[in-house]
Amino acid sequence: MTAVSTRNGPEAKAADSYTVVKAKHPGRWLSAAAIIVVAALLLHSVFTNPNFGWDVVGLYLRDVSIGRGILVTLGLTAISMAIGIVLGVIFAVMRLSANPVVRTAAFAYVNFFRGTPVLVQLLFWFNLAALYPVITLGIPGLHLDANQLITPMTAAILGLGLNQGAYMSEIVRAGILSVDHGQTEAAEALGITRMQTMRRIVLPQAMRVIIPPTGNETIGMLKTTALVSVISVPELLYSAQIIYARSFETIPLLIVASLWYLLITSILTIGQYYLERRFARGNQRNLPPTPWQKLRRFIATHDALALKGGTR
């Protein structure tokens, strides 16, 4: 080191004036070019193939019955997720109970509903009348006709909600277990009861672990609701199917449904981002800026002229 730095030859003096030749990345250029070519071909076909029927898509995108279908899809997603979350918390707490019977019951529930396809479950609920034509629930005087009680909508809510409860219980359980045991001990030492500890201390902290997968589950649920088209609940997909059954414009209407699904899931993804941020409170010293804040900061700190110069 010292030998080099003490040398005062012409090479050392010229150190700053070397021209730097950047490494070439021919692979990068090639792969980028290939992808652009494929994408261009794809886009070209999408916009020139008349079978896509973009005019029909435009026509039905804001159709009234499609709109009603969207509302049913959204409602079904919200109700099923609400049931799923409530059941999930209950069964997660049961799974962690000291009582082995309670624990086993919760495990059996989770195992059954996770172990069978949700489509089969939906069909089961839909055909409940074949199994129990009259529902009494063991209460004397109660006499319900299963055929009237189990409409496609109730079958859909029961099927999706109960199934979601099983998945949510695993998510909630993981969240509860992620909270340091010292938190429970500190609460106990202060005389806070178990229920209060769960509600005020453990669950709020478990939220940080529970929220991200729950967001994914909600987005998944929105798409899973398409399954209930098989039991003729008039949600988004079924509404599209009804139209193309008459008009035979199958592809354009499937595109209409897909575009709406895509739009709603995108909105939900943004919502999830802000929800996660909110529950990160207290766990990070400073929250990272949102993309919007980043953009504003970027504009504020980067002078447009300086950017153009591109030196440095």
Place this chain on the structure above:
Amino acid sequence: MTAPVLAEPMVNADSICKNYGSNEVLKGIDLKVYPGEVVCLIGPSGSGKSTFLRCINHLETVDGGRMWVNGKIVGYDLKGSKLYEQSHNDVCRSRTEVGMVFQQFNLFPHMTVLENLIEAPRLVRKEKKATAVARAKSLLEKVGLSDKADAYPRQLSGGQQQRVAIARALCMEPRLMLFDEPTSALDPELVGEVLKVMKDLANSGMTMVVVTHEMNFARDVADRVVFMADGYVVEQGPARDVITNPQNDRTKAFLASVLSETAAS
């Protein structure tokens, strides 16, 4: 500093035994702590100090012997000649008389400092918010953290967090305070501020049981030092006597190693 002998002991441990499976952690601990007394439990790690401390507020159940706190058996109701195990909520109620401070602070990270302090008074004692906040603020002032009421625990140093934890325990107005190695998780330069708060508390007449490795604190603040090893109380006596002039060989060896370490650092 001799132990003030008053009528009823605050803590009365009668041959406490505890095992984890086949591992006997406590092999018959007898200890009385009188009101206003400060007792330090010292000893090598694995000697059962922390386990014993946790038996006092029933965070651990005892497998043998009886623990009395404030004249009541911990975790049981005595009716006639029978002991009835208490429900979890009854245990919780009796714990409000005993405050505890943990090695890892265990503050609630999703709450601000003030929220941490008023949580238990609000939930357990059903206090009005204004009452709880007023007491919380005066306690924060006592531990020198009035300006941190709205901070989250993560924004505080370890020493500050531990001082908040002490204030949080005091918010329940306990008659007895347990400290489980309160300075062991702290950087050396932060130990002093926590010990000072504890010293002030001791001077205010609080009954304290402290598991600690801070021999200077034990010597200067405690009334009595109890040396534990292998699940037994090996030696106990007035703090200065035990630390400066230990009688038992185990105590001598332990103190020699701890004090040489302190001197070296």
